[in-house]
Amino acid sequence: MPPVIDNNKCIQCGTCGEVCAEDVYFGSEEGKLPVVTYPEFCFHCNCCVEECPVDAITLRIPLPEMLLYKREEESV
Amino acid sequence: MGKQQIETIESDVLCVGGGIAGLMAAISARDAGATVVIAEKGNALYSGRGRAGNDHFWCYIPEVHGSDMESFLKECLKGPKLRIMQAGTSMKVLRTFLENSFEVVKLWDSWGIPMKHDGIWEFSGHSFPGDIFTHLKYKGHAQKRVLTNKALEKGARIVNRVMIFDLLRDESGVCGALGVDTRQDRMFVFKAKSVIVGTGVVERLYPSPVPGWMASTPGCLSLTGDGRAMAYRAGADIVGPESPKRHMGPRYFGRFGQATWVGVLRDPHGKPIGPYVTKPDRRYGDMTMEARSTILEDYLKSGRGPVYMDCRGISEEDYAYMMEAFVHEGLTAMINYLKEEKVDLRKHPVEFGTYHIYPEAKIWINEKAETSVKGLYAAGDESIVSIGPAATYGWIAGHSAATFARGAGVTGRIPGAYVEEKGSMIQGMLSREQGPDWKETNIALQQIMQDYVGFVRTETLMSAGLSYVRRLKEKATSSMVARNRWELTRALETLNLLDLGELVFLAARERKETRALHNRPDYPLTDPVLDGKAIFVKQVDGKPLMEWKRVE
Numbered sequence: 001m002p003p004v005i006d007n008n009k010c011i012q013c014g015t016c017g018e019v020c021a022e023d024v025y026f027g028s029e030e031g032k033l034p035v036v037t038y039p040e041f042c043f044h045c046n047c048c049v050e051e052c053p054v055d056a057i058t059l060r061i062p063l064p065e066m067l068l069y070k071r072e073e074e075s076v
Numbered sequence: 077m078g079k080q081q082i083e084t085i086e087s088d089v090l091c092v093g094g095g096i097a098g099l100m101a102a103i104s105a106r107d108a109g110a111t112v113v114i115a116e117k118g119n120a121l122y123s124g125r126g127r128a129g130n131d132h133f134w135c136y137i138p139e140v141h142g143s144d145m146e147s148f149l150k151e152c153l154k155g156p157k158l159r160i161m162q163a164g165t166s167m168k169v170l171r172t173f174l175e176n177s178f179e180v181v182k183l184w185d186s187w188g189i190p191m192k193h194d195g196i197w198e199f200s201g202h203s204f205p206g207d208i209f210t211h212l213k214y215k216g217h218a219q220k221r222v223l224t225n226k227a228l229e230k231g232a233r234i235v236n237r238v239m240i241f242d243l244l245r246d247e248s249g250v251c252g253a254l255g256v257d258t259r260q261d262r263m264f265v266f267k268a269k270s271v272i273v274g275t276g277v278v279e280r281l282y283p284s285p286v287p288g289w290m291a292s293t294p295g296c297l298s299l300t301g302d303g304r305a306m307a308y309r310a311g312a313d314i315v316g317p318e319s320p321k322r323h324m325g326p327r328y329f330g331r332f333g334q335a336t337w338v339g340v341l342r343d344p345h346g347k348p349i350g351p352y353v354t355k356p357d358r359r360y361g362d363m364t365m366e367a368r369s370t371i372l373e374d375y376l377k378s379g380r381g382p383v384y385m386d387c388r389g390i391s392e393e394d395y396a397y398m399m400e401a402f403v404h405e406g407l408t409a410m411i412n413y414l415k416e417e418k419v420d421l422r423k424h425p426v427e428f429g430t431y432h433i434y435p436e437a438k439i440w441i442n443e444k445a446e447t448s449v450k451g452l453y454a455a456g457d458e459s460i461v462s463i464g465p466a467a468t469y470g471w472i473a474g475h476s477a478a479t480f481a482r483g484a485g486v487t488g489r490i491p492g493a494y495v496e497e498k499g500s501m502i503q504g505m506l507s508r509e510q511g512p513d514w515k516e517t518n519i520a521l522q523q524i525m526q527d528y529v530g531f532v533r534t535e536t537l538m539s540a541g542l543s544y545v546r547r548l549k550e551k552a553t554s555s556m557v558a559r560n561r562w563e564l565t566r567a568l569e570t571l572n573l574l575d576l577g578e579l580v581f582l583a584a585r586e587r588k589e590t591r592a593l594h595n596r597p598d599y600p601l602t603d604p605v606l607d608g609k610a611i612f613v614k615q616v617d618g619k620p621l622m623e624w625k626r627v628e
Contacts, residue, residue: 021118022298026562043291046409047122061413064286065329068427069419
């Protein structure tokens, strides 16, 4: 569930935890890998993704919210 | 657990919430010479409904719209969307907003929020073909950063991660507020000569379209109408809590920005569902949804769905325009998702849906942004909805609150016993070992709202529902647990929602007619006698008092 941190890229700067209005990173500390404590409370605003200085965060959109679209090539 | 540490912060003006309205209020109150503190539950750089950007700014620019502002206002309110959004806001307030909106547009532009497109004031979207244009198309992705920096530069103090959960009163009016640190074990007493609430929309009161999945919402999960609930408890008039509003957008993937899409709403056979556009046109979008927000749901219910937002046939130029606007509307998560899924909007129609109910309760304000309680001001979505009004009325509220503070003399007396009582309530939640948490309580509330004062509202349902919601509130107040500060914040939000839920019931029972989305099978007619009137609710001696008043 969103957000997903690439631990190899993360520089543990704490920016993601600072920017999140919903504080889904609650309990995370600068100097340690961030913890997504409340993933279900993420509503995918993308702030942490955009602010991460090393592009270590991606969002995984949960399946119940998957975008529903039509591909003509798939129609029967 | 011992007693919490209490810190006191004093200022002339306190802004509750660091959204668009709060930041604009802080900037203008500083300009008027007041000392200003902004208390923000998250981080002002990224909080509120304008957190990631906006692309449409309702405003009146005489050189574009002509000199007759009154007829422009009338034209704007022709569309049901603006009419519903602005229900309960006085015409005097709407006029004052329009009169001042261009000044604010120019200010924003000078501060570095690009308000022009290719050097001109470009209006597009939210408009019917062949009719007047109401919304300035702008580039707001960095608006929160620009405004936060401006507020700091002007000398406002921003206190992030503090949730204000109650206003403090003395004999004459509001004299401060109570807050909790959302991360550390401490409380705050804010002493202020005037207080501006600007806490945004009411989320989490009704269940989202995805069962059990709160995040499927276009708003922000941490916006829970705190300002409205606090203002009500402090004795202010709340107007029209029964009036529901519903948004539309990609089904289940709850997003704002419906008017940012440049496409045509089509049924499964490719037929446009509305009369306004037959091919994508960036000037208008498809106004069918604004003419009737439940049309997508109607199609599904009658077996004619699903309905797609179909951008096929869009010009390359308009496609680039739309994709750039998505960024400014704050939809970068959606853009990334489209890329990952290899969805190309030029080829793939996206299903749209009507989202859940947002109550349109507002704090009543006059043209100076004064509420009915002395020293208390309101701006933004909780008194006049959407970004242009939030910016403009924040600006006006800041000026008014600073002027009031100048004349107020000393700060009012803080009611010590009340602070103590609230402190104990918080300690109770933090120290209980067993009981429902915020989420359990919130879900219980949502199902009562949906099933007893949702899409169908009758006297029998609502009188049952009102007693259920009151019982739930009683249980929640005495038994909720919070295992940490994050849960405490959510629990305090949920208590605010319980108060607002009760107001929805009270006013919805009082409105004995069917009007717009307020559907009363026991009163199926729209009563023309009620045109131009609204229900005002305020708390007197601990009890709700309701009154029909003309909104002028």
